[in-house]
Amino acid sequence: MNSIYESELSKKTFTFLGYEFIRNIRRIDPKKLRKFKEKMKKKTHKNQTIDIGLLIKEQLNPLIRGWGNYFGKRNVKTLFKNLDS
Numbered sequence: 001m002n003s004i005y006e007s008e009l010s011k012k013t014f015t016f017l018g019y020e021f022i023r024n025i026r027r028i029d030p031k032k033l034r035k036f037k038e039k040m041k042k043k044t045h046k047n048q049t050i051d052i053g054l055l056i057k058e059q060l061n062p063l064i065r066g067w068g069n070y071f072g073k074r075n076v077k078t079l080f081k082n083l084d085s
Contacts, residue, residue, distance in 0.1 A: 018071065028071050028079070036067055037083070 013022045020029045043059050068076050 028076075032071075033079075036063075039063060040083075 013020055015021070015029045015031075018029050018032045019026050040060070040063070043055070043063070048055075064080075068080070071079075
């Protein structure tokens with residue numbers, strides 16, 4: 001009976017403050033990652049007339065830095081590399 005209870009407990013996940021917890025694993029909530037991608041896509045649409053330097057300096061850097069600092073406890077460096085490709 002203990003093994004059934006443990007297996008059910010191990011399957012349960014919960015999200016808290018943008019992280020998803022699965023047993024002893026903490027990862028960025030996929031919903032938060034999807035939302036971040038959508039924000040980046042909205043800010044970098046192809047037919048915009050804004051100067052690329054201003055776009056990076058005033059819109060993208062604050063978004064990337066804020067997101068990276070918040071989720072910096074996890075390895076976001078590899079995540080950003082994967083998002084960049």
